[in-house]
Amino acid sequence: AQSVTQPDIHITVSEGASLELRCNYSYGATPYLFWYVQSPGQGLQLLLKYFSGDTLVQGIKGFEAEFKRSQSSFNLRKPSVHWSDAAEYFCAVGSGGGADGLTFGKGTHLIIQP
Amino acid sequence: NAGVTQTPKFQVLKTGQSMTLQCAQDMNHNSMYWYRQDPGMGLRLIYYSASEGTTDKGEVPNGYNVSRLNKREFSLRLESAAPSQTSVYFCASSEYGGPPVYEQYFGPGTRLTVT
Numbered sequence: 001a002q003s004v005t006q007p008d009i010h011i012t013v014s015e016g017a018s019l020e021l022r023c024n025y026s027y028g029a030t031p032y033l034f035w036y037v038q039s040p041g042q043g044l045q046l047l048l049k050y051f052s053g054d055t056l057v058q059g060i061k062g063f064e065a066e067f068k069r070s071q072s073s074f075n076l077r078k079p080s081v082h083w084s085d086a087a088e089y090f091c092a093v094g095s096g097g098g099a100d101g102l103t104f105g106k107g108t109h110l111i112i113q114p
Numbered sequence: 115n116a117g118v119t120q121t122p123k124f125q126v127l128k129t130g131q132s133m134t135l136q137c138a139q140d141m142n143h144n145s146m147y148w149y150r151q152d153p154g155m156g157l158r159l160i161y162y163s164a165s166e167g168t169t170d171k172g173e174v175p176n177g178y179n180v181s182r183l184n185k186r187e188f189s190l191r192l193e194s195a196a197p198s199q200t201s202v203y204f205c206a207s208s209e210y211g212g213p214p215v216y217e218q219y220f221g222p223g224t225r226l227t228v229t
Contacts, residue, residue, distance in 0.1 A: 004156075009154075034217060036220075042222065042223075043118075043204060043220040043221055043222045043223055044157075044204070044206075044220040045220075046217045046218075046219075049217050090156060090157065092157075100162060100164070100170065100172075101147050101149075101159040101162045101172055102157075102159070102218060103159075104149075104156040104157040104158070105156055106154055106155060106156040107154075107156050
């Protein structure tokens with residue numbers, strides 16, 4: 001069975017500093033990987049996705065993520081965070097079966113210090 | 115284009131009561147999903163419908179039933195609510211039911227409290 005681990009429950013970053021959120025997955029075949037963001041009281045918004053090809057993917061709001069097969073990781077990065085980036089971030093993996101839902105990590109809560 | 119809509123936004127039930135959560139999408143997507151979100155647990159899949167006319171269990175289906183009413187609508191029913199079903203429920207849809215896995219679009223959620 002596939003699984004996703006987000007090792008950091010909370011991360012605090014100063015505004016303007018760089019950010020890296022970690023995600024490790026477990027899946028036997030080629031994974032389909034996603035990062036979603038959830039602002040308080042809101043639904044989930046897709047930041048970026050990886051299906052195949054270039055292992056560095058660009059997303060919305062200045063985020064990027066790098067797929068590293070050897071480390072089973074898909075870490076999310078941003079060079080300079082803004083106060084509006086404070087939110088919950090979820091990494092998810094989908095199976096090659098296609099339609100049978102995503103498996104989510106437990107999330108990382110990002111706090112931005114002024 | 116409203117995307118994925120859910121009703122109601124909030125609901126309080128007493129133990130043993132029943133209710134149906136409604137979900138509709140206007141993106142002509144084939145696949146629809148119901149997740150629940152609990153603190154510290156991320157999102158867990160309850161049921162999904164890969165295409166109109168099919169439904170399958172996800173990770174946590176006990177205590178729930180679903181109906182794919184048509185291509186647009188996918189409802190989740192709690193027959194006899196329990197306090198353990200207090201959660202935020204999200205509906206999602208995606209374009210295609212086969213590989214590769216397309217991203218899912220989420221509704222705003224329904225916050226359910228069972229007392």
